[in-house]
Amino acid sequence: MAWYINGARVWDDLQTGNGGQVAIDSHEFEITLKKGPNLIVAEVLSGSQGYQLDCAGSDELAEIRGKGQSFDLELWSASGRMASLHLPVATRNVIPQIGDLYTGDVDDIAKREPAGRLDETTVINNWSLEPDSSKWWKGSADLSGTVWLGSDQKQLVVAIAVRDDIFRPASPISIDSGDSARIAIAGPSADLQLVIPGDGSGVYRRSDKGAWTKILGAEAKVQRVDDATSGMTWYRVAIDRNSLPSIAGGLAINVLVNDDDWGVHKQSEAWYPHIDTANPLGDIWYPFVTP
Numbered sequence: 001m002a003w004y005i006n007g008a009r010v011w012d013d014l015q016t017g018n019g020g021q022v023a024i025d026s027h028e029f030e031i032t033l034k035k036g037p038n039l040i041v042a043e044v045l046s047g048s049q050g051y052q053l054d055c056a057g058s059d060e061l062a063e064i065r066g067k068g069q070s071f072d073l074e075l076w077s078a079s080g081r082m083a084s085l086h087l088p089v090a091t092r093n094v095i096p097q098i099g100d101l102y103t104g105d106v107d108d109i110a111k112r113e114p115a116g117r118l119d120e121t122t123v124i125n126n127w128s129l130e131p132d133s134s135k136w137w138k139g140s141a142d143l144s145g146t147v148w149l150g151s152d153q154k155q156l157v158v159a160i161a162v163r164d165d166i167f168r169p170a171s172p173i174s175i176d177s178g179d180s181a182r183i184a185i186a187g188p189s190a191d192l193q194l195v196i197p198g199d200g201s202g203v204y205r206r207s208d209k210g211a212w213t214k215i216l217g218a219e220a221k222v223q224r225v226d227d228a229t230s231g232m233t234w235y236r237v238a239i240d241r242n243s244l245p246s247i248a249g250g251l252a253i254n255v256l257v258n259d260d261d262w263g264v265h266k267q268s269e270a271w272y273p274h275i276d277t278a279n280p281l282g283d284i285w286y287p288f289v290t291p
């Protein structure tokens with residue numbers, strides 16, 4: 001393929017082909033845009049197997065979201081224009097390719113740049129209006145968390161490290177109390193709601209009748225690491241990409257963790273609000289694409 005900006009060729013791999021690299025970040029190059037409209041052309045030469053063109057912009061491009069910027073897309077062949085489309089700018093996060101996010105050492109993962117954090121801004125404490133302050137959120141050692149995302153060609157992996165002083169793991173029969181994590185992934189027409197109880201027994205979803213059933217296409221492991229004053233619960237979930245909602249238009253993800261310290265649900269922290277909302281693509285969850 002070859003790329004042109006306002007008539008000038010800025011990058012191509014016409015001599016070598018793409019070398020079988022199919023990830024969205026396989027070929028990176030810088031371009032300079034001018035103020036006002038810019039003409040960006042991607043020329044793609046296909047072999048007998050056809051092609052798919054995926055492209056992404058820099059972090060700076062995300063800053064123009066919601067400022068009325070748009071793309072006019074046109075698809076041309078040698079015989080002329082085949083299709084056109086007008087699209088407002090929407091930004092999505094590209095999930096890094098981290099094959100060992102599920103199997104790797106948690107100390108190594110903790111050093112990586114996370115996708116998101118759960119902290120004092122996201123606490124939902126059921127007891128905060130009660131006079132007994134011992135049941136209020138007591139700080140980050142009581143409940144806080146960090147989220148990492150990674151993917152490869154087969155799986156999307158979500159790793160959640162939860163700091164929690166008292167570990168009372170939920171089980172499949174006490175899933176609404178107990179320490180647990182929830183992951184919700186939504187596409188334009190469907191969403192996938194998963195719960196991982198702290199006992200590490202698997203990945204569950206709620207049926208129409210309200211029962212929790214173990215699902216195929218996802219596996220989880222839970223690891224508890226205690227230290228002197230608090231402890232960390234690591235939830236790691238690997239989801240078969242074939243189990244995800246249709247990816248047309250991109251996906252969005254949300255994470256919520258539940259904390260039980262004395263036998264009933266105490267509090268939650270949510271990465272984004274409205275985890276039960278099935279229409280998250282108005283950018284209220286974390287929008288992403290997998291390479």
Ligand SMILES: [Ca+2]
Binds near residue numbers: 141143164166259261
């Ligand atoms: Ca706690």
Ligand SMILES: [Ca+2]
Binds near residue numbers: 164165259
């Ligand atoms: Ca707890």
